[in-house]
Amino acid sequence: MVGQQHVLDPSRVPPGRAALWVQLQEVPFAPSSDAAGEPDVSAGWDDERLVAGYVERVLGRIEVHAPGLRALVTRWSAVSPAGIAAANRNAVRGDPYGGSAELDQNLIWRPGPSSSRHRTAxxxxxxIGASTHPGPGLSGGSGRLVARQLLGRAAQLRGLLAAGRTVLRRSLARARFDRSAVRARAARRATPGTGRADATVRCR
Structure with a gap:
């Protein structure tokens, strides 16, 4: 995977300069041999010569499609699988993708059925992250999904609170009306000649 982020964000590089970003998605964590016999892999990624040799190989492959590339490179920086593992304990054996993305490790099964939809115990x-749905390489996709859930819950809570306030206002208004009606009935009973008779008359 090759990219040039400074094309969209010039602040990433000094004026008049350029940067080339290369990501190799399938690199062995513990290389045991090299088909071309170079570079020497016996010491693993701890040997900076292996890192430098691999960078040179990659630049050579790209230069086939971009002639003159190597002559333009003034400096390079590379992070090996071992470096990724050391920098991020979640990147087991230098895997930045959170493990397999096969069907049984995706969708509701990522990272597991009991923790789908990004919930935990x-x-x-x-x-959130590469080991959760929708998987690696989607630039914050899992965070966006969680944010939508949280915002949805907040909106639902606001709706419930608003409904609760409406019910409370109606209940209070009804209570005030009922008290007014009780006072009015009591006043009619206490005033002679008004309202209906509330006396019991015994006749023979």
Missing amino acids: VTGLWH
Whole structure:
């Protein structure tokens, strides 16, 4: 995967310069041999010579399609699988993608059926990242899904609170009306000649 982010964001590089970003998605964490016999892999990624040799190989492959590339490179920086693992404990064996993305490790099964939709066993704790749906390489997709759920819950809560306030106002208004009606009936009973007779008359 090759990219040039400075094309959209010039602040990433000094004026008049350019940057080339290359990501190799399938690199062995512990290389045991090299088909071309170079570079030497015996010491693994801890040997900076292996990293430098791999960078040179990659630049050579790209230069086939971009002649003159190597002559333009003034500096390079590379992070090996071992470096990724050291920098992020979640990147097991240097895998930045959160493990397999096969069907049984995707959708509601990512990272597992009991924690689908980014929920965890801890109330209020949500799980996002490459090891959750929709998977790796989607630039914050899982975070967006969680944010939508939280905002949806907040909107639902606001709706419930608004409905509760409406019910409360109506109940209070009804209570005031009922008290007024009681006072009015009581006043009619206490005033002679008004309202209906509330006396019991015994006749023979």
